[in-house]
Amino acid sequence: MIKGLAHVALTVEDMEKSLHFYTDILGLKHAFQVKDDKGQPWIEYVQTGPRQFIELFHGGKNKHEPVDREIGVxxxxxxxxxxxxxxxxxxxxxxxxxxxxxxxxxxxxxxxxxxxxxxxxxxxxxxxxxxxxxx
The missing domain is CATH 3.10.180.10 (2,3-Dihydroxybiphenyl 1,2-Dioxygenase, domain 1)
Incomplete structure (x- = not known):
């Protein structure tokens, strides 16, 4: 049934900084991009292994409020x-x-x-x- 982990998805505030971190700092490969219905960038995929990715969603807003045990990732x-x-x-x-x-x-x-x-x-x-x- 389950073959492995396909991806982990994160919403990011600054895509340029995030891609720099995951590709230039961590050395992962920017694999591909998916655009929304208006043709605008929506998701950037960074590859961690064969058929395994981190999905980075454009458009996040930082909460600036630390919360203990927040539900989510x-x-x-x-x-x-x-x-x-x-x-x-x-x-x-x-x-x-x-x-x-x-x-x-x-x-x-x-x-x-x-x-x-x-x-x-x-x-x-x-x-x-x-x-x-x-x-």
């Missing part, structure tokens, strides 16, 4: 080979880490950042015996 998690190399690369590109590399409660190594809209992103380096590695 909590965070985006990207699996990586070496969390320390990722952290070093992000810091070299001027990205502040919210959480430096450490072993998380689930037993895997992780670090955390935020995208230009404040969305939390986890970089996960699973151990060989981690449930994240099961087929």
């Amino acid at each position: 909590h965070h985006l998690c990207l699996r990586v080979e070496d969390v320390n190399l990722v952290a070093d690369d992000l810091e070299a590109k001027g990205v502040s880490l919210d959480v430096k590399p450490k072993r998380g409660k689930g037993g895997n190594y992780q670090c955390w950042v935020r995208d230009p809209d404040g969305n939390k992103i986890e970089f996960l380096q699973p151990d060989a015996d981690s449930p994240h590695m099961a087929d």
Whole structure:
């Protein structure tokens, strides 16, 4: 039935900043764009893996009000080979880490950042015996 995760969708305030972050900083590929019924940009797709994407929707307005446990997307998690190399690369590109590399409660190594809209992103380096590695 389910073949995998197709995409995670985020509404962003400044598409230029978001695309810069996901493509230039994280090194992902801007795959394609979908336009609305008026021919205007609507969604930008950034590819994270084979047939896996982050959808970035144009036109968000930042709430500027932090809320604990807001309903909706909590965070985006990207699996990586070496969390320390990722952290070093992000810091070299001027990205502040919210959480430096450490072993998380689930037993895997992780670090955390935020995208230009404040969305939390986890970089996960699973151990060989981690449930994240099961087929």
